[in-house]
Amino acid sequence: MPFARTFARGLRTLFGRDAADRDVSEEVRQYFEDAVAERIAHGATPEEARRAAREELGNATLVREQVRSYGWENVVEDTWADVRFAARQLRKQPGFAVTAILVLALGIGATTAIFSAVNPILFETLPYPQAKQLMMVWEGKGGGGRMVNFATFRGISEQSRSFAALAAMKPWQPTLTGPTQPERFEGQRVSADYFRVLGIAPALGRVFQAADDLYHGPNVVILSHRVWQQRFRSDPAIVGQAITLDDNPFTVIGVMPAGFEDVLAAQAQVWAPLQYDPALNPMSREFGHHLRMVARLRAGVTRGAAAAELETIRPRLAQMYAKGYDTAGGPPEGFVVDSLQADITQDVRPALLAVLAAVLLVLLIACVNVTNLLLARGAQRRGELAMRVALGAARGRLLRQLTTESLLVSLLGGALGIAIAFYGVRALVALAPPELPRLTAIRVDAPVFLFALAIATVVGLVIGIIPALHVSRDNLQSGVQQTARGAAATHQTTRRALVIAEVALALMLLVSAGLLLRSLQRLFSADPGFDASHVLTMEVDEASHRYDKKPARLEFFRQALEAARAVPGVESAAFTSQLPLSGQSDVYGIYFEKDGPSSYKDEQPALRYAVTPGYFETMDIPVRRGRVFNERDTATSPRVAIINESLARREFGASDPIGQRICLRCNDAGPDRPWSVIVGVVADVKQSSLAIGEEDAFYLPSAQWYWADNTMSLVARTRGGPATLAPAMKSAVWKIDKDVPVVKVATMDALLQLSEARRRFALTVFAVFALVGLVLAATGLYGVLSGGVTERLREIGVRAALGASRSDILALIVRQGMRLTVIGLILGLAGAAITTRLLITLLFGISRLDPLTYGGVIALLLAVSLVACGLPAWRAARVDPSITLRAE
Amino acid sequence: MENTDVIQGTLDMLILKTLSLGPMHGFGIGRRVEQISRGVFKVNPGSLLVALQRLERAGWLEAEWRVSENSRRAKFYSLTRAGRKQLEIETADWNRRASAIARLLKSEA
Numbered sequence: 002m003p004f005a006r007t008f009a010r011g012l013r014t015l016f017g018r019d020a021a022d023r024d025v026s027e028e029v030r031q032y033f034e035d036a037v038a039e040r041i042a043h044g045a046t047p048e049e050a051r052r053a054a055r056e057e058l059g060n061a062t063l064v065r066e067q068v069r070s071y072g073w074e075n076v077v078e079d080t081w082a083d084v085r086f087a088a089r090q091l092r093k094q095p096g097f098a099v100t101a102i103l104v105l106a107l108g109i110g111a112t113t114a115i116f117s118a119v120n121p122i123l124f125e126t127l128p129y130p131q132a133k134q135l136m137m138v139w140e141g142k143g144g145g146g147r148m149v150n151f152a153t154f155r156g157i158s159e160q161s162r163s164f165a166a167l168a169a170m171k172p173w174q175p176t177l178t179g180p181t182q183p184e185r186f187e188g189q190r191v192s193a194d195y196f197r198v199l200g201i202a203p204a205l206g207r208v209f210q211a212a213d214d215l216y217h218g219p220n221v222v223i224l225s226h227r228v229w230q231q232r233f234r235s236d237p238a239i240v241g242q243a244i245t246l247d248d249n250p251f252t253v254i255g256v257m258p259a260g261f262e263d264v265l266a267a268q269a270q271v272w273a274p275l276q277y278d279p280a281l282n283p284m285s286r287e288f289g290h291h292l293r294m295v296a297r298l299r300a301g302v303t304r305g306a307a308a309a310e311l312e313t314i315r316p317r318l319a320q321m322y323a324k325g326y327d328t329a330g331g332p333p334e335g336f337v338v339d340s341l342q343a344d345i346t347q348d349v350r351p352a353l354l355a356v357l358a359a360v361l362l363v364l365l366i367a368c369v370n371v372t373n374l375l376l377a378r379g380a381q382r383r384g385e386l387a388m389r390v391a392l393g394a395a396r397g398r399l400l401r402q403l404t405t406e407s408l409l410v411s412l413l414g415g416a417l418g419i420a421i422a423f424y425g426v427r428a429l430v431a432l433a434p435p436e437l438p439r440l441t442a443i444r445v446d447a448p449v450f451l452f453a454l455a456i457a458t459v460v461g462l463v464i465g466i467i468p469a470l471h472v473s474r475d476n477l478q479s480g481v482q483q484t485a486r487g488a489a490a491t492h493q494t495t496r497r498a499l500v501i502a503e504v505a506l507a508l509m510l511l512v513s514a515g516l517l518l519r520s521l522q523r524l525f526s527a528d529p530g531f532d533a534s535h536v537l538t539m540e541v542d543e544a545s546h547r548y549d550k551k552p553a554r555l556e557f558f559r560q561a562l563e564a565a566r567a568v569p570g571v572e573s574a575a576f577t578s579q580l581p582l583s584g585q586s587d588v589y590g591i592y593f594e595k596d597g598p599s600s601y602k603d604e605q606p607a608l609r610y611a612v613t614p615g616y617f618e619t620m621d622i623p624v625r626r627g628r629v630f631n632e633r634d635t636a637t638s639p640r641v642a643i644i645n646e647s648l649a650r651r652e653f654g655a656s657d658p659i660g661q662r663i664c665l666r667c668n669d670a671g672p673d674r675p676w677s678v679i680v681g682v683v684a685d686v687k688q689s690s691l692a693i694g695e696e697d698a699f700y701l702p703s704a705q706w707y708w709a710d711n712t713m714s715l716v717a718r719t720r721g722g723p724a725t726l727a728p729a730m731k732s733a734v735w736k737i738d739k740d741v742p743v744v745k746v747a748t749m750d751a752l753l754q755l756s757e758a759r760r761r762f763a764l765t766v767f768a769v770f771a772l773v774g775l776v777l778a779a780t781g782l783y784g785v786l787s788g789g790v791t792e793r794l795r796e797i798g799v800r801a802a803l804g805a806s807r808s809d810i811l812a813l814i815v816r817q818g819m820r821l822t823v824i825g826l827i828l829g830l831a832g833a834a835i836t837t838r839l840l841i842t843l844l845f846g847i848s849r850l851d852p853l854t855y856g857g858v859i860a861l862l863l864a865v866s867l868v869a870c871g872l873p874a875w876r877a878a879r880v881d882p883s884i885t886l887r888a889e
Numbered sequence: 890m891e892n893t894d895v896i897q898g899t900l901d902m903l904i905l906k907t908l909s910l911g912p913m914h915g916f917g918i919g920r921r922v923e924q925i926s927r928g929v930f931k932v933n934p935g936s937l938l939v940a941l942q943r944l945e946r947a948g949w950l951e952a953e954w955r956v957s958e959n960s961r962r963a964k965f966y967s968l969t970r971a972g973r974k975q976l977e978i979e980t981a982d983w984n985r986r987a988s989a990i991a992r993l994l995k996s997e998a
Contacts, residue, residue, distance in 0.1 A: 007946045025938075028915060028964050032934055035916035035963075057934065064935040071942045 011074035018078075025068050033058055079398075083405035090406060097378055098410070101371045105414025107773060108367025109456055110421025115360040115766075117422065117449040118429050119353050121442035122346050128262050128442070130200040134165075134298040135341040136307065140290070142335040149294045151277045151287040152325050153333060154192070156318040157294075163307035167296040168195040169275060170265065174712075175246035176544055176742045177232070185542060185742040186228070186246075188271035189263070195272070196223075198297045199263075205229075206240035206255030213254070214274040221274065222251040226259040228270045246271070248545040264345050264438060265295060283325040290329060295341060304338055311336040330590065330604070345438045351842040352434075352763045358839055359510060363770045364456070366506045366777045369499045372464045373781055375407060376496050377788050379468040400469045407465030408458065415457025419450065432765055434758035467495060493792070496785045497821055500778075504825025505832055507771070507778035508862055512833040514771035515854040516844055517764040523846035524757055527694075530686035531581065532621035536749035537723035538580055541734055542712045542742045554709035555636070557737060562613060564733040565715060570726050574717040575616035576703060578609065578710045581686050582756040583745075591699055593652055594662040594676060607648060607697035608688055609665070611706045617643075617683060619718045625649075627659045627681030636704040640677040647695040649682045658682060665701065677701060690756055692845045716749070723748045763843050775862070778825075779869045786818045787873035797877050798885030807878040814877050818870030819863075826859055900932070900940050902983060905949065905968065905976040912953075912967035915941060941966060949975050 014021040033054055040050035058064060069075075091098035126132045139146025140153065154169040161167075170191040177184045189195075193214035202208070204226060213221050222244070224233070233239050243250040251273065263269045281287050298307055312335070319332035326332040346353075386399060423445050430443055541561060548554035558576055565574045579585040590604025610616075617629040625646055634641055642663055649658045662676040688696050703710065715734070719726050731743045747755075754761070790797070797810055805813075837849040847854070907913065907921045918941075919932040944950045949972030955965045968976070 006948050010946050024964075027962075028938060029934075031914070031961070031963050032916045032919075032938070034961070035914070039916075039920070059935065064938065067935040068938045068942060071939050072946070 007073070011072050011077075014072060015074040015077060022069065026065055029058075029061055029065050029068070033061065079401075080405065083402045084409060086402065087406040087409045091409065094378070097374060101374050101410045102414045102417060104367050104370050104374075104777065105411055105457075105460060106417035106421055108364040109411075109415045109418030109453060109460065110425060111418075111770065111773070112360045112364045112456055113418055113422035113445075113449060113453040114425030114429060115356055116452050117426050117445055118433070118443050119357055120448065120452075121439045122349065122437070123353060125442070125448075127264055127342055128260070131297075131300075132342065133340065134300070135198070136164075136296050136298060136304060136338050137341055137344040138167075138294040138296055138311070139337040139339070140333040140335070141337055146337040148290045149292050149333075150290050150329060151275075151292060152281050152322045153318060154292060154294055155279065155281070156321060157311065157314060160314045160317065161307075161310055163299060163302045163310045164296040165299045166194040166198045167294065168192045168198045169292040169294050170195060171275070171292050172266065173271075173273060174542065175271065175273075176542065176740075178245050178248070178740060183740050183742055184232070185744050186270045187266065187268040188273065189266045189269050190275045191272055192275045195295075196257075198295055200297070201257065201261050203255035204258040205237075206253070208255055209272075209274050214276055216276055216278045216280075218274060218276050220246075220249055220251040221254045222246065223255040223257060223272045224253060225257050225263075225270045226261065229256045246273075248547075262439070262441060264341070265293065267438065267440065281322065281325055284328050285325075288322075288325040288329040304340065308336060308338040311338065330606075349434070349437055349759065351839070352759050355513070355763060355839045355843065356766050358836060359513060359767050359770045362506050362510050363773055364460070366503055366510075366774050368460055368464050369503050369506070370777045370781050371410065372467050373496055373499050373784060375464060375468040376471065376499075377784065379403075379471055380788075403469040404462065404465040407468070408461035411457045411461030411464065412454075414460075415453050418457070419445070419453050422449070422453065429766075432762055434762045435755070436759065437762075471495065493785075493789060496788070500781050500785045500821050501825040501828065503774075503778040503781045504822050504862065504866065505829035507774040508826055508829030508858060509833045509836055510767065510771040510774040511858040511861065512829075512855060513837060513840055514764065514767040515858050516837060516840060516847065516849060516851060517760065517767055519847050519851060519854055520843065520845040521757065521760055521764055524691040524760070525753070527687075527691055527846070529581065529691060529753065530622060530684050531749075533749040533753050535719050535721075535723050536620065537717045537719055537726055537730060538583075538745070538747055538749055538752065539715050539727070539730065539743050540580075540712060540745040541576075541715055542744060543738075544711050545740065547738075548709075548711070551709040552636075554711065555704055558613070558703070558709075558713055560737045561715070561734045561741075562615075564736050565717060565730055568717075568726060568729045568733050570720050571730070572718045572720055573615050573619045574715060575619045576613045576713040576715055577616055578611040578703065578706075578713060579688075580714040580716070580752070581620075581688050582691070582752050583714070584756075586689060589666045591663055591665055591697075594664070595652075604666075605697065607644075607699050610698065610700045611703040611710055612700055613703055616700075616716070619716050620686075621718070622686060623684040625682040625684060626657070627679070629681055629683070630700075630702050634702040634705070640675060640705050641680045641702065642677040643681040643683055643700040644679055645683055645685050645696075645698040645700075647685050648697040648699070651697070663699070665699065666707070677705070691753070714745075760843055760845075763840075775865060778862075779865050782818060782821065782866050783869040783872060785821075786814060786870055787876070789817070790814060790873045790877045793877075794880060794885050797880045798882040801880060802882035810880070811874045811878045814874035815867070815870045818866060818874070822863065822866040822870075826862060830855065830859075899983070900936065901944060902976070902979040903930070904937075904940060904944060905972055905979065908950065908966055908968045909973065909976055912955075912965045914963040914965050918966070944972070947975075948972075 036054035036057055037047070037050045040053055041047060045053065055061075127135065129135060138149065138157070140149050141147055149169065151169065154167070158167050168191055170189045173188040173190045175186055175188060177186060191209070193209045193211045196203070196208035203223065206223070208223065209221070213219060224239070229235060229239060236242075239253050239256060242253050244253060245251070275292075277287050278285060296307075298304070315333060315336065319326065323332070389399065390396070426443060426445055430440060433440060433443075541558075543554060543557060548557050562574060562576055565571060579587045587609050588606045589609045591607045592604050612630065614630045614632050614634065616622075617624060626649075627643070629643065630641065642665065644652075644658065644663070652658065653661070658679050659681070661679050663679060664674045664676055667674050683700070685695055686698065687694060688698070703713070715730070717723070717726070717730060727746050731746070734741060734743055800810060800813075833855070834850065841849055903922050904918055907918050907925075913921065915934075915938055919934065919937050922930055922932050941950065941952075945952050945966070949969055950966045951969055953965050953967070954962055956962060
């Protein structure tokens with residue numbers, strides 16, 4: 002038990018220092034007296050005995066100190082003394098203390114906030130047992146994959162040995178009706194093993210079984226904890242009860258636990274079994290590529306092994322389902338197995354990494370700034386430190402004390418930084434693009450606290466080291482004789498280097514922010530293909546059995562449209578099956594009669610828009626050729642279609658596509674294909690993103706599609722502000738049917754902005770950081786120059802006395818400052834040329850070396866640093882030589 | 890032969906050995922080491938008192954304020970059971986090394 006004993010003894014000494022000290026001096030005194038007594042016994046006179054004993058013992062105080070300083074508790078005591086001393090020092094210079102702590106709090110707070118946002122997405126494992134075993138499976142070769150179909154899912158489930166469990170899922174948005182208001186849920190249709198793949202057990206009831214996931218199987222549903230709490234008042238007897246979803250009774254079989262996070266559908270509130278037909282008839286939806294597939298690797302199986310096994314299964318699948326695959330774009334060309342974590346984060350990864358890099362730059366600038374402050378302070382304290390060395394302080398002891406001071410500053414900054422991070426995280430979540438995964442997992446928690454603490458400690462050591470080294474390298478002996486003046490040359494060199502670093506870092510941040518800003522400008526000045534102003538949109542979601550028959554549903558939408566058009570303030574209105582820039586991507590195969598029967602097998606994918614007459618007028622989409630749809634294009638009239646400009650150019654070149662025939666999703670309809678005649682060509686419309694153009698698209702009258710879509714978006718061009726008409730539009734639809742959910746009400750302008758939320762998010766963060774960096778760099782420059790002026794007052798006085806004019810002196814100081822700025826700019830340019838690589842995926846329409854951005858940033862930095870130099874220079878120019886010279 | 894400082898690292902062993910004969914106070918221990926070594930080893934009081942602290946914390950010694958033979962208060966140290974074991978270890982270790990060195994020196998001769 003030596004450790005416990007040592008520890009206990011140390012504690013006793015620590016809390017009874019006086020008694021322990023008495024003990025030691027007593028023992029030393031006793032030793033001395035024994036030595037005296039011995040000598041007297043040997044016949045020496047008392048005086049001689051004392052002298053000899055003193056000689057033997059040496060300096061009694063030193064011996065006491067030697068004995069006293071043994072034990073770990075002394076380190077604690079010294080540290081505590083250092084901390085108290087450091088705190089006193091800071092209180093003596095509140096200006097320095099407040100500035101340094103605030104600057105570090107900003108840097109640490111920003112870094113911590115960003116870390117807490119990035120941590121759950123990029124670094125933390127997903128909230129499932131053995132989450133690393135979870136894989137997504139896509140069809141395709143190399144990078145981008147497409148969704149799988151049910152046949153592929155079943156084939157892999159039956160044949161593969163690599164996975165412990167597999168599941169397929171698709172989005173599901175049922176409407177709950179009942180005694181209270183209708184509510185549309187976000188949810189998923191999943192195959193039986195879905196929750197077993199994730200490894201999560203329900204809080205109440207059970208998860209799905211094979212018996213639930215049968216074709217025409219029972220209507221059962223699992224609820225999220227939140228829905229159970231809010232909609233069903235945490236009813237403990239909910240399991241076994243029936244609720245009405247989309248007009249059908251569903252039996253609740255389970256409730257998921259409160260902490261359950263479905264990263265595959267972050268908004269999901271309800272889950273129901275997929276219930277696809279295992280007969281796998283060709284032409285059925287079972288061959289449609291609309292399922293995502295998630296799987297849990299068997300223990301010990303690697304991702305590579307699983308992918309290799311799927312590759313061996315692939316030809317067998319192609320054979321088994323040859324006929325079905327032929328109706329839906331052919332058999333899979335390969336499989337992509339990717340970890341679930343990488344899969345859900347890949348879209349946001351570049352933006353997050355760029356933001357992380359930016360915040361590290363800010364932290365660096367903050368550190369540089371505080372190091373500068375510490376150096377300036379070190380110069381003032383040379384006298385004090387030299388005195389302590391002269392009084393016998395060991396050099397290591399001094400270093401330890403200086404480091405304690407910088408650590409104290411950084412830890413106080415860190416504590417304040419955590420408070421800043423707390424609010425910063427809220428702002429980040431509010432700002433975050435909607436596609437950011439795991440938004441609910443972003444918070445300031447224990448790992449984040451530890452991170453902030455670690456950062457603060459590292460910062461404290463780093464910023465302490467340079468000034469401390471300066472002190473230890475200096476010949477402190479000379480410091481006793483002279484004052485701070487003159488010996489500060491080396492400090493100045495270091496401080497200049499630091500200012501150069503600040504300017505360089507600030508330039509890198511400003512360039513990044515500038516590039517993002519210009520990208521966004523480019524994006525929003527790019528033509529989306531329609532006029533977004535004064536357009537109100539809302540999704541009308543009709544899923545009840547009353548409209549199961551196609552004519553009934555078409556009639557409902559016709560009446561709803563009529564009612565909407567009658568709302569005062571509405572100029573025109575129309576329905577469309579998908580809305581540009583709304584996140585939807587509804588793609589169907591299309592082929593051209595001109596390409597001949599041999600091409601019928603490979604349909605081309607193109608965006609499908611089933612629209613009512615008036616759509617092109619309402620959206621103000623320019624018509625390039627031919628005509629748009631009108632009221633005479635009905636379910637029974639000849640089939641017509643409109644294609645977009647890019648598709649027309651690619652297929653027909655310069656010749657006129659009007660009158661040509663196309664076939665839409667009719668791969669195996671046999672010889673009597675339902676041909677549609679192209680009656681018009683319209684401008685390209687941006688669908689997935691403002692950054693992506695020239696997507697192939699076709700339009701057809703909604704009455705002429707194979708079925709009547711049950712989810713349509715209502716678009717209306719209004720005379721006044723579109724948002725104010727939202728309530729009137731909604732009630733117009735509800736006048737036709739009060740049980741229809743009307744959701745996603747938004748102006749087209751808002752959708753446009755939202756579609757670039759990720760870039761906007763990055764831009765906002767960068768802009769804030771760049772501004773902070775600029776201010777810190779400017780204050781750093783100002784601090785160094787004004788410190789330099791103070792130290793050179795005498796020299797400046799001499800110059801003035803020898804006839805230098807005010808403008809000479811002004812120029813002298815400004816030149817000195819601008820030289821630092823220019824060196825910083827050059828280094829920063831080199832740095833930016835490298836770091837902007839991180840931004841490439843976020844840029845649009847400009848090079849990452851865009852000269853205008855770089856030029857603008859350089860001009861801005863030059864202007865700001867001119868101001869920062871100007872103030873100290875002006876002060877220097879006003880130096881009165883007679884006063885400075887007399888002061889010496 | 891002149892007085893030399895105690896060989897580096899052997900002070901602990903010498904203290905333990907001295908105390909194995911019975912409890913003793915700091916000054917007595919120092920004198921005893923000097924006596925037994927016939928004055929070859931000289932014990933620095935500072936080092937001795939620090940070593941006593943260290944050995945006590947290691948649990949090899951126990952300290953107690955007692956009245957000495959000349960009726961003054963003195964801090965007496967005595968060996969604990971762990972200290973006795975430590976003395977055996979250190980003695981064995983020392984003998985092993987000493988004989989190794991002796992053999993080496995002999996073979997060189």
